[in-house]
Amino acid sequence: MRERLSHICAALHSARVFADIGCDHGYCTQYMLRHGLCERAYLSDISAGSLKKAESLLAEYIAEGRCIPVVADGLQGIPEPCDLVLIAGMGGEEIVRILGPYPLPEKFVLQPMKNAEKVRRFLLARGGRIECDLTFSEGDRKMKFYDLICGCGAGGDGYTDMEFRYGRDNLRGGSSAFCAMLRTERDKLAERAARPDMNEKARAGLLEKLREIEGILHEIETDL
Numbered sequence: 001m002r003e004r005l006s007h008i009c010a011a012l013h014s015a016r017v018f019a020d021i022g023c024d025h026g027y028c029t030q031y032m033l034r035h036g037l038c039e040r041a042y043l044s045d046i047s048a049g050s051l052k053k054a055e056s057l058l059a060e061y062i063a064e065g066r067c068i069p070v071v072a073d074g075l076q077g078i079p080e081p082c083d084l085v086l087i088a089g090m091g092g093e094e095i096v097r098i099l100g101p102y103p104l105p106e107k108f109v110l111q112p113m114k115n116a117e118k119v120r121r122f123l124l125a126r127g128g129r130i131e132c133d134l135t136f137s138e139g140d141r142k143m144k145f146y147d148l149i150c151g152c153g154a155g156g157d158g159y160t161d162m163e164f165r166y167g168r169d170n171l172r173g174g175s176s177a178f179c180a181m182l183r184t185e186r187d188k189l190a191e192r193a194a195r196p197d198m199n200e201k202a203r204a205g206l207l208e209k210l211r212e213i214e215g216i217l218h219e220i221e222t223d224l
């Protein structure tokens with residue numbers, strides 16, 4: 001299993017009814033069922049072609065009635081409340097759009113590919129609580145970085161502006177993946193800010209962001 005999916009699966013936990021929205025290959029649902037973590041699971045994907053992959057991977061569970069495939073946009077095809085909802089591998093705006101029309105799920109595991117801040121802001125505005133909010137990495141030489149946001153539909157507390165932007169556990173714990181992501185971002189910003197064709201206003205914006213990142217790294221490094 002790919003490293004990204006292993007991180008996501010490690011955040012999954014037992015549930016009565018599980019839904020994997022945008023399941024594609026269905027590996028995360030396979031993990032839930034194989035480990036006896038749910039009574040039944042809904043596999044949902046907007047693309048019938050993508051869902052086919054999951055249907056063949058999970059054919060046995062589907063035959064047993066423990067896994068129900070649906071072609072649908074987001075949660076639309078799920079006929080009952082699910083106590084654990086996974087949405088991984090989509091943009092943050094799409095995740096917000098999918099969750100928007102419904103009360104927040106009892107528990108959620110979200111892995112936005114971008115716009116994690118929008119997801120955090122949406123969840124907290126809806127009264128949700130984020131219990132795990134961190135960056136993880138995949139690969140050694142050419143690292144990729146992903147955000148993982150898990151929590152429950154009620155009991156939220158306030159986030160600071162920086163926590164919305166960077167993730168609370170990242171700022172509190174400073175994992176090696178988060179620090180590596182910051183260093184990568186810092187280097188990219190420095191390179192862009194040094195371009196001679198850059199207009200001064202844009203350069204000032206880049207340098208401000210660069211200083212912010214250096215400040216976070218400094219705090220983490222002095223806390224170690």
Ligand SMILES: C[S@@+](CC[C@H](N)C(=O)[O-])C[C@H]1O[C@@H](n2cnc3c(N)ncnc32)[C@H](O)[C@@H]1O
Binds near residue numbers: 024089
């Ligand atoms: C990049 S794949 C991610 C698959 C898997 N969740 C993962 O993390 O590896 C995104 C999947 O989401 C599906 N998708 C995109 N928008 C969707 C929506 N609104 N509702 C359901 N599925 C959607 C796509 O068809 C695709 O199979």
